[in-house]
Amino acid sequence: MTNLLILLTLPEPVRNQYRDRLRQRFPELEIELVDHHSKAGPHIAKADALLTFAPMLSPKVLEEAGRLKWVQALGTGTDNLTDQPTLRKDIVVTNLHGIHGPPVSEAALGTMLALARDLPRAVRAQDARQWQRFPAQLLHNKTVGILGIGVIAEALAPKCKAFGMRVVGVSSGPRAVAGFDRMHGRDELLRVVGDFDFFVLLTPLTASTRNSIDAKVFAAMKPSSFLINLARGGVVDEQALVEALKAKRLAGAALDVFNEEPLPPDHPFWAMHNVLITTHQGGFCDVYVDYAMPTIEANMRCFLQGDVGGMINVVPH
Numbered sequence: 001m002t003n004l005l006i007l008l009t010l011p012e013p014v015r016n017q018y019r020d021r022l023r024q025r026f027p028e029l030e031i032e033l034v035d036h037h038s039k040a041g042p043h044i045a046k047a048d049a050l051l052t053f054a055p056m057l058s059p060k061v062l063e064e065a066g067r068l069k070w071v072q073a074l075g076t077g078t079d080n081l082t083d084q085p086t087l088r089k090d091i092v093v094t095n096l097h098g099i100h101g102p103p104v105s106e107a108a109l110g111t112m113l114a115l116a117r118d119l120p121r122a123v124r125a126q127d128a129r130q131w132q133r134f135p136a137q138l139l140h141n142k143t144v145g146i147l148g149i150g151v152i153a154e155a156l157a158p159k160c161k162a163f164g165m166r167v168v169g170v171s172s173g174p175r176a177v178a179g180f181d182r183m184h185g186r187d188e189l190l191r192v193v194g195d196f197d198f199f200v201l202l203t204p205l206t207a208s209t210r211n212s213i214d215a216k217v218f219a220a221m222k223p224s225s226f227l228i229n230l231a232r233g234g235v236v237d238e239q240a241l242v243e244a245l246k247a248k249r250l251a252g253a254a255l256d257v258f259n260e261e262p263l264p265p266d267h268p269f270w271a272m273h274n275v276l277i278t279t280h281q282g283g284f285c286d287v288y289v290d291y292a293m294p295t296i297e298a299n300m301r302c303f304l305q306g307d308v309g310g311m312i313n314v315v316p317h
Contacts, residue, residue: 002304003067006033007040008074009056014156017289018051018296026300037061044068049079049303051296054081055261055280062086070303072296073315075283076100077232079205092308093315094299099291100283101155104230107282108156108200109163111254112139115198120276136251140164145196146212147189148203149177156200168192193220198228198308205232213237218244226252233258242268252271256282279313 004022008015012035019033032043037058044050044061047072054077063086073081073095082093114120116137125132129291144160146153147169148184150295157167157179167180170192173200174183184192204211213227213315214237222225227238227250246251252274258267261280269275295313 002028002048003030003032003043003046004049004051005040005043007035007037007050007052007056007061008029008033008076009036009053014289016105021289021293022051022296022300025297026304027043028304029300040064046078049300053187054078057081057084059084059086062088065091066120070299070308070311072299074292075204077204078236078317079232087317089317092311093317094295094311094313095315096292096295096315098151099295101151103283103288104152104287105156105159107256107278108152108202109159110226111226111228111230111256111276111278112144112198112226114256115228115252116142120273121275124273127157140196142197143168143195144168144198144200145170145193146180146200146202147171148182148201149173149175149183152202152230154178156202160233165290168195181258190216190220193217194222196221196225198226201227201229201231201235203231203235205234210234213241215240215244218249221250223251225250226254228254230256233261238269242272250274254278255314256280 006018015035019031022029023031036042037056040061044065046067047065047183048067050068051072055058057080062084068091072094076095078093078095081087087157116139141164143166145168146156147170149169154177158269160167161179169177169180170186170189170256171183172186174185201213213235218240245253252278255269256278257280263269269277299311
């Protein structure tokens, strides 16, 4: 019997979908489901495979996974997994690269519109039963800069063009991509970031990108510009961002990811009216399970057949 542990800190109906679909498709699996890494202890020692989002892991889970042979990450990013010293080199890691274009690009557009139209202010006024009118900003004729040019950026750029925006890409490997007006290298960021009305972060978290969006970047941005982080919290120097927002060196920020998640209740971001907080919701959508299952099923089929070489989206570590 092959043992699968599903570790998902998600609403019960969502995590149950993964278990029930896999149980139906692979009746030979013994499946355990837990909703937090602190509950993995009774199950992880006998698990042959683990299904989870990398940010939901703890080093202890991997340390106690003596039989583990495969981890299927349910996101693209595998930081907090492949960078853990407790992850054995013989464990195969796969991710869900390629499915996040629609949900995360829509999240970017949604937060851009919310910031431009100051929807948080409207909600606060509604809560206070106050009739307030104020002019909205337009996306039309504005410039959006996108850091990190992959599947999500490729989906986002044409959507921004449909709003009449200029679209500028910043990438470690600049190339021509449909929907972009121009492309720049990462080494040009400080020179071009001052052109952006919206600066969308989509880059992976690596040693080179950690805290790369720092005080120097904020100082180079326009005071009227907005930052949108849908990448990883570690990409942004959070203390520098707090100081920049307090000093009004930029107009506001929409933040979906943070250095520490859940965001601590005493974090300054919570009380800042020029910050829109979402709770790592960027790719979390009503059809995410449908997007994820083809990759999970294909890899599970290979795993059960002992065909590790046939698995897709293998992440080196």
